[in-house]
Amino acid sequence: MSDPQNLSPADRLGGGGNNLRQYWPVLLVPVIGLIGWFGSQPVTITLLYGATWATYAVGYDMFSGFSGRVNLGYAMFPATAAYVTAALSARFKLSPFISIPAGIAAAVLLAVLVGALTLRITGIYFALSTSIIPLALFQLTHVFGKFLGGEEGIWGVPPIFTDPRLDLVVVLLILGASMCFALWYVRSKAGLVLRAIQGGELTAQALGLNTFRFLFVSLLASSVIGATAGAYLAHFQMLVAPEILHIITTLQIITFAQIGGPGTIVGPVLGSFLLVNLNEYLRAWTDLRLFVYFATLVLLLRFSPDGVLVPIARAIRRLFRRTGAPSGPEGI
Amino acid sequence: MSAGPSAAAPFLEVERVTKQFGGLTALDAVSFVVRKGEVTGLIGPNGAGKTTLFNVISGFVPPTSGRVAFQGEAVTGLPPHAIARRGLARTFQIVRPFPGLAVQENLAVGGLSNRVFDTGRELAGARAAAEQVARRVGLLPWMERQATTLPHGLLKRLEIGRAIMMHPSLLLLDEPFAGLGGHEIDEVSDCIAELAAGGLTLVIIEHKLRALMRLVRRVIVLNFGRLIAEGSPREIGANALVREAYLGEKGAARLA
Numbered sequence: 001m002s003d004p005q006n007l008s009p010a011d012r013l014g015g016g017g018n019n020l021r022q023y024w025p026v027l028l029v030p031v032i033g034l035i036g037w038f039g040s041q042p043v044t045i046t047l048l049y050g051a052t053w054a055t056y057a058v059g060y061d062m063f064s065g066f067s068g069r070v071n072l073g074y075a076m077f078p079a080t081a082a083y084v085t086a087a088l089s090a091r092f093k094l095s096p097f098i099s100i101p102a103g104i105a106a107a108v109l110l111a112v113l114v115g116a117l118t119l120r121i122t123g124i125y126f127a128l129s130t131s132i133i134p135l136a137l138f139q140l141t142h143v144f145g146k147f148l149g150g151e152e153g154i155w156g157v158p159p160i161f162t163d164p165r166l167d168l169v170v171v172l173l174i175l176g177a178s179m180c181f182a183l184w185y186v187r188s189k190a191g192l193v194l195r196a197i198q199g200g201e202l203t204a205q206a207l208g209l210n211t212f213r214f215l216f217v218s219l220l221a222s223s224v225i226g227a228t229a230g231a232y233l234a235h236f237q238m239l240v241a242p243e244i245l246h247i248i249t250t251l252q253i254i255t256f257a258q259i260g261g262p263g264t265i266v267g268p269v270l271g272s273f274l275l276v277n278l279n280e281y282l283r284a285w286t287d288l289r290l291f292v293y294f295a296t297l298v299l300l301l302r303f304s305p306d307g308v309l310v311p312i313a314r315a316i317r318r319l320f321r322r323t324g325a326p327s328g329p330e331g332i
Numbered sequence: 333m334s335a336g337p338s339a340a341a342p343f344l345e346v347e348r349v350t351k352q353f354g355g356l357t358a359l360d361a362v363s364f365v366v367r368k369g370e371v372t373g374l375i376g377p378n379g380a381g382k383t384t385l386f387n388v389i390s391g392f393v394p395p396t397s398g399r400v401a402f403q404g405e406a407v408t409g410l411p412p413h414a415i416a417r418r419g420l421a422r423t424f425q426i427v428r429p430f431p432g433l434a435v436q437e438n439l440a441v442g443g444l445s446n447r448v449f450d451t452g453r454e455l456a457g458a459r460a461a462a463e464q465v466a467r468r469v470g471l472l473p474w475m476e477r478q479a480t481t482l483p484h485g486l487l488k489r490l491e492i493g494r495a496i497m498m499h500p501s502l503l504l505l506d507e508p509f510a511g512l513g514g515h516e517i518d519e520v521s522d523c524i525a526e527l528a529a530g531g532l533t534l535v536i537i538e539h540k541l542r543a544l545m546r547l548v549r550r551v552i553v554l555n556f557g558r559l560i561a562e563g564s565p566r567e568i569g570a571n572a573l574v575r576e577a578y579l580g581e582k583g584a585a586r587l588a
Contacts, residue, residue: 190448192437203430205411206424210446
Protein backbone atom coordinates (compact mmCIF):
# COMPACT_ATOMS: atom_id res chain seq x y z
CA MET A 1 0.00 0.00 0.00
CA SER A 2 2.72 2.48 0.88
CA ASP A 3 4.42 2.71 -2.48
CA PRO A 4 7.28 5.20 -2.16
CA GLN A 5 6.73 6.25 -5.75
CA ASN A 6 3.27 7.44 -4.94
CA LEU A 7 2.29 10.26 -2.64
CA SER A 8 1.26 9.69 0.92
CA PRO A 9 -2.13 11.12 1.95
CA ALA A 10 -0.33 13.77 4.01
CA ASP A 11 1.34 15.04 0.87
CA ARG A 12 -2.05 15.24 -0.80
CA LEU A 13 -3.62 17.34 1.94
CA GLY A 14 -2.15 20.61 0.67
CA GLY A 15 -4.15 21.75 -2.33
CA GLY A 16 -6.03 18.46 -2.45
CA GLY A 17 -9.31 20.24 -3.09
CA ASN A 18 -12.14 20.76 -0.63
CA ASN A 19 -15.01 18.43 0.21
CA LEU A 20 -17.33 18.06 3.17
CA ARG A 21 -15.80 14.79 4.34
CA GLN A 22 -12.49 16.46 5.20
CA TYR A 23 -14.11 18.19 8.20
CA TRP A 24 -15.03 15.03 10.10
CA PRO A 25 -12.08 15.29 12.54
CA VAL A 26 -13.66 18.51 13.82
CA LEU A 27 -16.20 16.20 15.53
CA LEU A 28 -13.45 15.73 18.10
CA VAL A 29 -14.30 19.21 19.38
CA PRO A 30 -17.86 18.48 20.66
CA VAL A 31 -16.61 15.20 22.15
CA ILE A 32 -14.03 17.11 24.18
CA GLY A 33 -16.74 19.60 25.08
CA LEU A 34 -18.90 16.83 26.56
CA ILE A 35 -16.00 15.39 28.55
CA GLY A 36 -15.15 18.85 29.88
CA TRP A 37 -18.75 19.73 30.68
CA PHE A 38 -19.48 16.60 32.69
CA GLY A 39 -15.97 16.04 34.03
CA SER A 40 -14.57 17.37 37.28
CA GLN A 41 -13.28 20.94 37.46
CA PRO A 42 -9.59 19.96 37.07
CA VAL A 43 -10.52 18.01 33.92
CA THR A 44 -12.38 21.04 32.55
CA ILE A 45 -9.41 23.33 33.26
CA THR A 46 -6.95 20.92 31.67
CA LEU A 47 -9.08 20.71 28.54
CA LEU A 48 -9.40 24.49 28.52
CA TYR A 49 -5.62 24.78 28.28
CA GLY A 50 -5.47 21.84 25.87
CA ALA A 51 -7.90 23.56 23.50
CA THR A 52 -5.90 26.82 23.73
CA TRP A 53 -2.64 25.07 22.87
CA ALA A 54 -4.37 23.07 20.15
CA THR A 55 -5.54 26.32 18.54
CA TYR A 56 -1.99 27.70 18.64
CA ALA A 57 -0.78 24.46 17.05
CA VAL A 58 -3.37 24.73 14.24
CA GLY A 59 -2.25 28.28 13.53
CA TYR A 60 1.40 27.27 13.56
CA ASP A 61 0.80 24.24 11.34
CA MET A 62 -1.21 25.98 8.62
CA PHE A 63 1.79 28.16 7.89
CA SER A 64 4.93 26.25 8.84
CA GLY A 65 3.61 22.73 8.23
CA PHE A 66 2.91 23.53 4.59
CA SER A 67 5.39 26.23 3.58
CA GLY A 68 8.29 24.56 5.39
CA ARG A 69 9.18 27.95 6.87
CA VAL A 70 9.73 27.21 10.54
CA ASN A 71 8.25 30.11 12.50
CA LEU A 72 10.25 29.85 15.72
CA GLY A 73 8.52 32.92 17.09
CA TYR A 74 4.92 31.86 16.57
CA ALA A 75 4.08 32.45 20.25
CA MET A 76 4.48 36.19 19.68
CA PHE A 77 1.04 36.28 18.04
CA PRO A 78 -0.98 34.80 20.92
CA ALA A 79 1.29 36.66 23.34
CA THR A 80 0.70 40.07 21.75
CA ALA A 81 -3.03 39.47 21.62
CA ALA A 82 -3.03 38.34 25.25
CA TYR A 83 -1.01 41.34 26.42
CA VAL A 84 -3.05 43.94 24.56
CA THR A 85 -6.32 42.35 25.64
CA ALA A 86 -5.15 42.13 29.26
CA ALA A 87 -3.85 45.71 29.32
CA LEU A 88 -7.02 47.15 27.83
CA SER A 89 -9.36 45.29 30.16
CA ALA A 90 -7.29 45.37 33.37
CA ARG A 91 -5.92 48.91 33.08
CA PHE A 92 -8.67 50.69 31.15
CA LYS A 93 -11.59 48.49 32.19
CA LEU A 94 -12.69 48.09 28.58
CA SER A 95 -15.28 45.46 27.75
CA PRO A 96 -14.02 42.16 26.30
CA PHE A 97 -15.99 42.99 23.17
CA ILE A 98 -13.42 45.73 22.61
CA SER A 99 -10.33 44.27 24.29
CA ILE A 100 -10.39 40.92 22.46
CA PRO A 101 -10.78 42.33 18.91
CA ALA A 102 -8.16 44.97 19.75
CA GLY A 103 -5.76 42.23 20.93
CA ILE A 104 -6.28 40.25 17.74
CA ALA A 105 -5.81 43.40 15.64
CA ALA A 106 -2.53 44.16 17.42
CA ALA A 107 -1.26 40.65 16.70
CA VAL A 108 -2.19 40.94 13.02
CA LEU A 109 -0.41 44.29 12.86
CA LEU A 110 2.63 42.59 14.32
CA ALA A 111 2.30 39.82 11.72
CA VAL A 112 2.29 42.47 8.97
CA LEU A 113 5.56 43.86 10.31
CA VAL A 114 7.09 40.43 10.88
CA GLY A 115 6.06 39.30 7.41
CA ALA A 116 7.51 42.38 5.73
CA LEU A 117 10.77 41.94 7.64
CA THR A 118 11.33 38.20 7.55
CA LEU A 119 9.53 36.53 4.66
CA ARG A 120 12.16 37.46 2.11
CA ILE A 121 14.74 35.73 4.29
CA THR A 122 14.96 32.04 3.46
CA GLY A 123 16.10 28.88 5.19
CA ILE A 124 17.58 28.84 8.66
CA TYR A 125 17.80 32.63 8.77
CA PHE A 126 14.02 32.87 8.60
CA ALA A 127 13.74 30.64 11.67
CA LEU A 128 16.47 32.63 13.39
CA SER A 129 14.88 36.02 12.75
CA THR A 130 11.41 34.88 13.79
CA SER A 131 12.84 33.44 17.00
CA ILE A 132 14.45 36.76 17.92
CA ILE A 133 11.36 38.99 17.59
CA PRO A 134 9.53 37.61 20.67
CA LEU A 135 12.73 38.11 22.67
CA ALA A 136 12.67 41.77 21.67
CA LEU A 137 9.00 41.96 22.67
CA PHE A 138 9.86 40.31 25.97
CA GLN A 139 12.22 43.20 26.68
CA LEU A 140 9.44 45.64 25.82
CA THR A 141 7.28 44.18 28.58
CA HIS A 142 10.05 45.24 30.96
CA VAL A 143 10.76 48.60 29.29
CA PHE A 144 7.09 49.51 29.65
CA GLY A 145 6.98 47.73 33.00
CA LYS A 146 4.54 50.19 34.53
CA PHE A 147 1.97 49.42 31.91
CA LEU A 148 2.79 45.83 30.93
CA GLY A 149 3.77 44.64 34.37
CA GLY A 150 7.42 43.71 33.76
CA GLU A 151 8.36 40.40 35.35
CA GLU A 152 5.01 40.13 37.09
CA GLY A 153 2.92 40.38 33.96
CA ILE A 154 -0.60 41.79 34.03
CA TRP A 155 -2.83 40.63 36.85
CA GLY A 156 -6.47 41.19 37.52
CA VAL A 157 -7.87 40.69 34.05
CA PRO A 158 -11.62 40.41 34.63
CA PRO A 159 -13.03 36.97 33.77
CA ILE A 160 -15.89 36.76 31.29
CA PHE A 161 -17.60 33.77 32.90
CA THR A 162 -17.38 32.47 36.43
CA ASP A 163 -17.96 28.89 35.29
CA PRO A 164 -14.87 27.47 33.51
CA ARG A 165 -17.17 25.16 31.56
CA LEU A 166 -18.50 28.18 29.67
CA ASP A 167 -14.93 29.28 28.97
CA LEU A 168 -14.29 25.81 27.59
CA VAL A 169 -17.26 26.14 25.24
CA VAL A 170 -15.91 29.44 23.91
CA VAL A 171 -12.37 28.13 23.43
CA LEU A 172 -13.67 24.98 21.74
CA LEU A 173 -15.72 27.15 19.38
CA ILE A 174 -12.52 29.05 18.56
CA LEU A 175 -10.68 25.74 18.04
CA GLY A 176 -13.43 24.25 15.87
CA ALA A 177 -13.67 27.36 13.70
CA SER A 178 -9.88 27.50 13.39
CA MET A 179 -9.70 23.84 12.35
CA CYS A 180 -12.41 24.32 9.72
CA PHE A 181 -10.76 27.42 8.32
CA ALA A 182 -7.25 25.91 8.34
CA LEU A 183 -8.44 22.67 6.70
CA TRP A 184 -10.27 24.65 4.04
CA TYR A 185 -7.29 26.93 3.46
CA VAL A 186 -4.60 24.27 3.12
CA ARG A 187 -6.75 22.10 0.87
CA SER A 188 -7.48 25.07 -1.36
CA LYS A 189 -5.14 26.39 -4.00
CA ALA A 190 -3.08 28.23 -1.36
CA GLY A 191 -2.04 24.91 0.19
CA LEU A 192 -0.70 23.69 -3.14
CA VAL A 193 1.26 26.91 -3.63
CA LEU A 194 2.71 26.71 -0.10
CA ARG A 195 3.92 23.16 -0.80
CA ALA A 196 5.41 24.31 -4.09
CA ILE A 197 7.21 27.10 -2.22
CA GLN A 198 8.55 24.53 0.22
CA GLY A 199 9.81 22.47 -2.72
CA GLY A 200 11.48 25.37 -4.53
CA GLU A 201 10.60 29.00 -4.06
CA LEU A 202 12.60 30.27 -7.05
CA THR A 203 11.03 27.66 -9.31
CA ALA A 204 7.59 28.81 -8.18
CA GLN A 205 8.56 32.41 -9.00
CA ALA A 206 9.71 31.33 -12.45
CA LEU A 207 6.15 30.04 -12.93
CA GLY A 208 4.77 33.51 -12.27
CA LEU A 209 3.86 33.00 -8.62
CA ASN A 210 4.30 35.92 -6.27
CA THR A 211 5.57 33.68 -3.49
CA PHE A 212 5.89 36.57 -1.05
CA ARG A 213 2.19 37.33 -1.36
CA PHE A 214 1.16 33.73 -0.62
CA LEU A 215 3.52 33.50 2.36
CA PHE A 216 2.37 36.88 3.67
CA VAL A 217 -1.35 36.15 3.51
CA SER A 218 -0.76 32.70 5.04
CA LEU A 219 1.26 34.20 7.89
CA LEU A 220 -1.52 36.72 8.63
CA ALA A 221 -4.15 33.97 8.60
CA SER A 222 -2.04 31.84 10.92
CA SER A 223 -1.53 34.81 13.27
CA VAL A 224 -5.28 35.45 13.55
CA ILE A 225 -5.87 31.88 14.76
CA GLY A 226 -3.22 32.00 17.50
CA ALA A 227 -4.18 35.55 18.45
CA THR A 228 -7.85 34.68 18.97
CA ALA A 229 -6.94 31.91 21.41
CA GLY A 230 -4.34 34.14 23.08
CA ALA A 231 -6.77 37.02 23.58
CA TYR A 232 -9.29 34.73 25.21
CA LEU A 233 -6.59 33.13 27.36
CA ALA A 234 -5.97 36.50 29.00
CA HIS A 235 -9.58 36.53 30.23
CA PHE A 236 -9.99 32.97 31.46
CA GLN A 237 -6.52 32.89 33.02
CA MET A 238 -7.12 36.38 34.46
CA LEU A 239 -3.46 37.20 33.98
CA VAL A 240 -0.73 37.29 31.36
CA ALA A 241 2.85 36.48 32.31
CA PRO A 242 5.88 37.38 30.16
CA GLU A 243 6.92 33.70 29.95
CA ILE A 244 4.47 33.37 27.07
CA LEU A 245 7.08 35.23 24.98
CA HIS A 246 9.82 32.71 25.78
CA ILE A 247 11.02 30.54 22.92
CA ILE A 248 9.91 27.59 25.06
CA THR A 249 6.28 28.44 24.30
CA THR A 250 6.88 28.10 20.57
CA LEU A 251 9.02 25.01 21.05
CA GLN A 252 6.13 23.42 22.94
CA ILE A 253 3.75 24.26 20.10
CA ILE A 254 6.21 22.70 17.65
CA THR A 255 6.52 19.59 19.83
CA PHE A 256 2.73 19.19 19.90
CA ALA A 257 2.55 19.60 16.12
CA GLN A 258 5.46 17.27 15.57
CA ILE A 259 4.03 14.49 17.73
CA GLY A 260 0.65 14.68 16.05
CA GLY A 261 1.86 14.98 12.48
CA PRO A 262 3.02 18.26 10.99
CA GLY A 263 1.24 19.44 7.87
CA THR A 264 -2.00 17.68 8.79
CA ILE A 265 -3.85 20.34 10.90
CA VAL A 266 -5.63 17.54 12.82
CA GLY A 267 -2.41 15.91 14.08
CA PRO A 268 -1.25 19.01 15.97
CA VAL A 269 -4.66 19.17 17.69
CA LEU A 270 -4.37 15.55 18.83
CA GLY A 271 -0.76 16.13 19.90
CA SER A 272 -1.74 19.15 21.97
CA PHE A 273 -4.53 17.41 23.89
CA LEU A 274 -2.38 14.34 24.46
CA LEU A 275 0.60 16.26 25.81
CA VAL A 276 -1.32 18.83 27.83
CA ASN A 277 -3.09 15.97 29.59
CA LEU A 278 0.16 14.11 30.10
CA ASN A 279 1.48 17.34 31.52
CA GLU A 280 -1.04 17.20 34.32
CA TYR A 281 0.26 13.83 35.46
CA LEU A 282 3.83 15.08 35.29
CA ARG A 283 3.04 18.32 37.08
CA ALA A 284 5.09 17.36 40.13
CA TRP A 285 8.31 17.31 38.14
CA THR A 286 8.19 20.54 36.18
CA ASP A 287 11.78 20.76 35.04
CA LEU A 288 12.02 17.14 34.06
CA ARG A 289 8.79 17.53 32.13
CA LEU A 290 10.30 20.07 29.77
CA PHE A 291 13.38 17.88 29.46
CA VAL A 292 11.17 14.97 28.40
CA TYR A 293 9.35 17.23 25.92
CA PHE A 294 12.41 18.47 24.21
CA ALA A 295 14.20 15.13 24.23
CA THR A 296 11.07 13.71 22.59
CA LEU A 297 11.14 16.49 20.00
CA VAL A 298 14.73 15.69 19.04
CA LEU A 299 14.00 11.97 18.78
CA LEU A 300 10.88 12.63 16.70
CA LEU A 301 12.75 14.85 14.30
CA ARG A 302 15.29 12.08 13.89
CA PHE A 303 13.09 8.99 13.74
CA SER A 304 9.57 10.04 12.83
CA PRO A 305 9.50 13.36 10.99
CA ASP A 306 5.91 12.68 9.88
CA GLY A 307 4.75 12.56 13.48
CA VAL A 308 3.20 9.68 15.41
CA LEU A 309 -0.53 10.07 15.92
CA VAL A 310 -1.67 10.69 12.35
CA PRO A 311 0.51 7.90 10.89
CA ILE A 312 -0.96 5.50 13.48
CA ALA A 313 -4.51 6.64 12.71
CA ARG A 314 -3.80 6.16 9.03
CA ALA A 315 -2.47 2.64 9.56
CA ILE A 316 -5.62 1.74 11.46
CA ARG A 317 -7.77 3.17 8.70
CA ARG A 318 -5.84 1.19 6.15
CA LEU A 319 -6.57 -1.98 8.13
CA PHE A 320 -10.28 -1.17 8.06
CA ARG A 321 -10.18 -0.32 4.40
CA ARG A 322 -8.63 -3.64 3.55
CA THR A 323 -11.51 -5.48 5.22
CA GLY A 324 -14.36 -3.00 4.85
CA ALA A 325 -15.85 -0.96 2.08
CA PRO A 326 -13.47 1.09 -0.05
CA SER A 327 -13.26 4.71 1.01
CA GLY A 328 -11.87 7.79 -0.64
CA PRO A 329 -8.18 8.13 -1.33
CA GLU A 330 -7.83 11.45 0.43
CA GLY A 331 -8.21 12.91 3.86
CA ILE A 332 -6.69 12.15 7.20
CA MET B 333 3.69 32.27 -42.54
CA SER B 334 1.69 35.46 -42.81
CA ALA B 335 4.10 38.24 -41.96
CA GLY B 336 2.05 41.14 -40.64
CA PRO B 337 3.72 44.48 -39.92
CA SER B 338 4.24 43.58 -36.25
CA ALA B 339 5.89 40.26 -37.09
CA ALA B 340 9.14 42.02 -37.86
CA ALA B 341 9.20 44.18 -34.71
CA PRO B 342 11.57 42.97 -31.99
CA PHE B 343 9.75 40.68 -29.55
CA LEU B 344 12.63 40.37 -27.14
CA GLU B 345 15.29 43.05 -27.11
CA VAL B 346 18.53 42.63 -25.19
CA GLU B 347 20.45 45.91 -25.16
CA ARG B 348 24.09 46.11 -24.10
CA VAL B 349 23.55 43.81 -21.12
CA THR B 350 26.59 43.56 -18.86
CA LYS B 351 26.82 41.43 -15.76
CA GLN B 352 29.76 41.46 -13.42
CA PHE B 353 30.21 39.08 -10.51
CA GLY B 354 32.91 40.77 -8.47
CA GLY B 355 35.86 41.01 -10.83
CA LEU B 356 34.42 38.53 -13.32
CA THR B 357 32.58 39.85 -16.35
CA ALA B 358 30.02 37.15 -17.10
CA LEU B 359 28.25 39.18 -19.78
CA ASP B 360 29.92 41.97 -21.69
CA ALA B 361 27.59 44.39 -23.49
CA VAL B 362 25.50 41.67 -25.11
CA SER B 363 22.89 42.92 -27.58
CA PHE B 364 20.52 40.98 -29.81
CA VAL B 365 16.86 40.78 -30.74
CA VAL B 366 14.45 37.90 -31.11
CA ARG B 367 11.47 38.25 -33.42
CA LYS B 368 8.03 36.83 -32.77
CA GLY B 369 7.62 33.22 -33.81
CA GLU B 370 11.36 32.73 -34.24
CA VAL B 371 13.33 29.80 -32.79
CA THR B 372 16.81 30.91 -31.80
CA GLY B 373 19.72 28.79 -30.62
CA LEU B 374 22.15 30.10 -28.01
CA ILE B 375 25.47 28.30 -28.04
CA GLY B 376 28.97 28.74 -26.69
CA PRO B 377 31.51 26.98 -24.50
CA ASN B 378 30.86 26.26 -20.82
CA GLY B 379 31.14 29.42 -18.78
CA ALA B 380 30.41 31.66 -21.76
CA GLY B 381 27.49 33.29 -19.90
CA LYS B 382 24.54 31.57 -21.57
CA THR B 383 22.68 30.68 -18.37
CA THR B 384 23.57 34.06 -16.85
CA LEU B 385 21.95 35.68 -19.86
CA PHE B 386 18.77 33.64 -19.25
CA ASN B 387 18.91 34.64 -15.59
CA VAL B 388 19.12 38.32 -16.52
CA ILE B 389 16.30 38.10 -19.07
CA SER B 390 14.00 36.25 -16.65
CA GLY B 391 14.77 38.61 -13.78
CA PHE B 392 16.60 36.18 -11.50
CA VAL B 393 19.82 38.18 -11.71
CA PRO B 394 19.86 41.97 -12.11
CA PRO B 395 22.20 43.17 -14.86
CA THR B 396 25.08 45.45 -13.88
CA SER B 397 24.08 47.63 -16.81
CA GLY B 398 21.98 47.37 -19.93
CA ARG B 399 18.34 46.71 -20.54
CA VAL B 400 15.94 43.95 -21.54
CA ALA B 401 12.64 44.74 -23.24
CA PHE B 402 9.88 42.24 -23.89
CA GLN B 403 7.03 43.07 -26.28
CA GLY B 404 8.24 46.66 -26.39
CA GLU B 405 8.30 47.21 -22.62
CA ALA B 406 11.34 47.25 -20.35
CA VAL B 407 11.33 44.32 -17.91
CA THR B 408 14.72 45.02 -16.30
CA GLY B 409 14.29 45.35 -12.56
CA LEU B 410 10.95 43.53 -12.41
CA PRO B 411 10.79 40.51 -10.07
CA PRO B 412 10.91 37.09 -11.80
CA HIS B 413 7.22 36.35 -11.20
CA ALA B 414 6.16 39.63 -12.82
CA ILE B 415 8.29 38.92 -15.89
CA ALA B 416 6.84 35.40 -16.08
CA ARG B 417 3.30 36.87 -15.90
CA ARG B 418 4.03 38.90 -19.02
CA GLY B 419 4.44 35.65 -20.92
CA LEU B 420 8.18 35.12 -20.63
CA ALA B 421 8.75 31.63 -19.27
CA ARG B 422 11.94 29.67 -18.69
CA THR B 423 13.17 26.23 -17.73
CA PHE B 424 16.26 25.34 -15.74
CA GLN B 425 19.33 23.45 -16.85
CA ILE B 426 19.15 21.26 -13.76
CA VAL B 427 15.60 19.92 -13.50
CA ARG B 428 13.69 21.32 -10.55
CA PRO B 429 10.58 19.26 -9.86
CA PHE B 430 8.71 20.28 -6.71
CA PRO B 431 9.47 17.46 -4.27
CA GLY B 432 6.44 16.07 -2.45
CA LEU B 433 4.15 17.05 -5.32
CA ALA B 434 2.69 14.63 -7.82
CA VAL B 435 3.41 15.13 -11.53
CA GLN B 436 -0.11 16.46 -11.99
CA GLU B 437 0.35 18.94 -9.15
CA ASN B 438 3.72 20.06 -10.49
CA LEU B 439 2.02 20.91 -13.76
CA ALA B 440 -0.99 22.49 -12.05
CA VAL B 441 1.23 24.93 -10.12
CA GLY B 442 2.30 26.36 -13.49
CA GLY B 443 -1.33 27.21 -14.26
CA LEU B 444 -2.20 29.17 -11.11
CA SER B 445 -2.85 32.89 -10.76
CA ASN B 446 -1.65 35.09 -7.90
CA ARG B 447 -5.03 35.29 -6.20
CA VAL B 448 -4.56 33.63 -2.81
CA PHE B 449 -8.20 32.79 -2.13
CA ASP B 450 -9.99 30.48 -4.49
CA THR B 451 -13.41 28.88 -4.28
CA GLY B 452 -11.96 25.73 -5.81
CA ARG B 453 -12.77 26.55 -9.39
CA GLU B 454 -9.28 27.77 -10.23
CA LEU B 455 -7.56 24.77 -8.64
CA ALA B 456 -9.86 22.37 -10.48
CA GLY B 457 -9.25 24.26 -13.71
CA ALA B 458 -5.48 24.07 -13.30
CA ARG B 459 -5.66 20.33 -12.62
CA ALA B 460 -7.77 19.85 -15.74
CA ALA B 461 -5.36 21.96 -17.79
CA ALA B 462 -2.53 19.80 -16.42
CA GLU B 463 -4.17 16.78 -18.06
CA GLN B 464 -4.18 18.57 -21.42
CA VAL B 465 -0.53 19.58 -21.17
CA ALA B 466 0.46 16.12 -19.93
CA ARG B 467 -1.07 14.67 -23.07
CA ARG B 468 0.98 17.05 -25.21
CA VAL B 469 4.32 16.33 -23.51
CA GLY B 470 3.64 12.64 -22.93
CA LEU B 471 3.36 12.54 -19.14
CA LEU B 472 -0.20 11.25 -18.85
CA PRO B 473 0.67 7.77 -17.52
CA TRP B 474 2.65 9.23 -14.61
CA MET B 475 0.29 11.89 -13.30
CA GLU B 476 -0.10 10.41 -9.81
CA ARG B 477 3.60 9.66 -9.36
CA GLN B 478 5.67 11.74 -7.00
CA ALA B 479 7.57 13.92 -9.48
CA THR B 480 11.02 13.42 -7.96
CA THR B 481 10.82 9.67 -8.66
CA LEU B 482 10.52 10.14 -12.44
CA PRO B 483 13.48 9.22 -14.65
CA HIS B 484 15.53 12.10 -15.98
CA GLY B 485 14.04 12.04 -19.47
CA LEU B 486 10.53 12.52 -18.10
CA LEU B 487 11.68 15.26 -15.74
CA LYS B 488 12.96 17.20 -18.73
CA ARG B 489 9.48 16.98 -20.24
CA LEU B 490 7.95 17.99 -16.93
CA GLU B 491 10.08 21.17 -16.97
CA ILE B 492 8.75 22.08 -20.39
CA GLY B 493 5.19 21.06 -19.54
CA ARG B 494 5.15 23.14 -16.36
CA ALA B 495 6.41 26.18 -18.26
CA ILE B 496 3.79 25.90 -21.02
CA MET B 497 1.05 25.64 -18.37
CA MET B 498 1.55 29.41 -18.09
CA HIS B 499 0.68 29.92 -21.77
CA PRO B 500 3.90 31.85 -22.39
CA SER B 501 4.55 33.71 -25.63
CA LEU B 502 8.33 33.35 -25.23
CA LEU B 503 10.02 30.32 -23.74
CA LEU B 504 13.67 30.14 -22.76
CA LEU B 505 14.86 26.52 -22.69
CA ASP B 506 18.12 25.86 -20.85
CA GLU B 507 19.66 22.68 -22.27
CA PRO B 508 16.46 20.69 -22.86
CA PHE B 509 18.48 17.71 -24.16
CA ALA B 510 21.10 17.58 -21.40
CA GLY B 511 21.53 14.06 -20.07
CA LEU B 512 19.14 12.52 -22.60
CA GLY B 513 19.83 9.55 -24.87
CA GLY B 514 19.09 9.20 -28.61
CA HIS B 515 15.37 8.51 -28.77
CA GLU B 516 14.66 10.66 -25.72
CA ILE B 517 16.21 13.60 -27.56
CA ASP B 518 13.94 12.89 -30.52
CA GLU B 519 10.88 12.84 -28.29
CA VAL B 520 11.69 16.12 -26.55
CA SER B 521 12.74 17.63 -29.88
CA ASP B 522 9.40 16.67 -31.47
CA CYS B 523 7.64 18.23 -28.52
CA ILE B 524 9.60 21.50 -28.93
CA ALA B 525 9.02 21.51 -32.69
CA GLU B 526 5.31 21.19 -32.06
CA LEU B 527 5.37 24.18 -29.70
CA ALA B 528 7.25 26.22 -32.29
CA ALA B 529 4.75 25.20 -34.97
CA GLY B 530 2.01 26.46 -32.65
CA GLY B 531 3.57 29.95 -32.79
CA LEU B 532 5.60 29.93 -29.56
CA THR B 533 8.82 31.97 -29.73
CA LEU B 534 11.78 30.02 -28.36
CA VAL B 535 15.37 30.62 -27.33
CA ILE B 536 17.24 27.37 -26.71
CA ILE B 537 20.60 26.91 -24.99
CA GLU B 538 22.06 23.59 -26.10
CA HIS B 539 25.37 21.78 -26.54
CA LYS B 540 23.86 18.97 -28.61
CA LEU B 541 24.22 20.85 -31.86
CA ARG B 542 22.86 18.30 -34.29
CA ALA B 543 19.58 18.13 -32.37
CA LEU B 544 19.52 21.90 -31.89
CA MET B 545 20.04 22.68 -35.55
CA ARG B 546 16.96 20.71 -36.51
CA LEU B 547 14.92 23.20 -34.52
CA VAL B 548 16.47 26.62 -35.11
CA ARG B 549 16.78 28.99 -38.03
CA ARG B 550 19.10 31.40 -36.25
CA VAL B 551 21.99 30.96 -33.84
CA ILE B 552 23.68 33.34 -31.39
CA VAL B 553 27.16 32.50 -30.10
CA LEU B 554 28.56 33.66 -26.78
CA ASN B 555 32.19 33.35 -25.75
CA PHE B 556 33.64 34.79 -22.52
CA GLY B 557 30.49 36.85 -22.06
CA ARG B 558 30.70 38.43 -25.54
CA LEU B 559 28.37 37.87 -28.44
CA ILE B 560 30.83 36.78 -31.11
CA ALA B 561 28.53 35.71 -33.93
CA GLU B 562 24.91 35.68 -35.02
CA GLY B 563 23.37 34.11 -38.10
CA SER B 564 21.90 31.04 -39.75
CA PRO B 565 23.33 27.64 -38.73
CA ARG B 566 25.21 27.56 -42.03
CA GLU B 567 26.76 31.00 -41.49
CA ILE B 568 27.74 30.07 -37.94
CA GLY B 569 29.35 26.85 -39.11
CA ALA B 570 31.44 28.83 -41.61
CA ASN B 571 32.47 31.49 -39.08
CA ALA B 572 36.18 31.21 -38.29
CA LEU B 573 35.83 32.85 -34.85
CA VAL B 574 33.16 30.38 -33.78
CA ARG B 575 35.16 27.41 -35.06
CA GLU B 576 38.10 28.51 -33.04
CA ALA B 577 36.22 29.35 -29.85
CA TYR B 578 33.73 26.54 -29.67
CA LEU B 579 32.92 24.27 -32.54
CA GLY B 580 36.21 22.88 -33.76
CA GLU B 581 36.23 21.39 -37.25
CA LYS B 582 34.04 18.42 -36.34
CA GLY B 583 31.39 20.60 -34.77
CA ALA B 584 31.35 22.91 -37.75
CA ALA B 585 30.62 19.90 -39.95
CA ARG B 586 27.41 19.31 -37.94
CA LEU B 587 26.11 22.74 -38.85
CA ALA B 588 26.82 22.40 -42.54
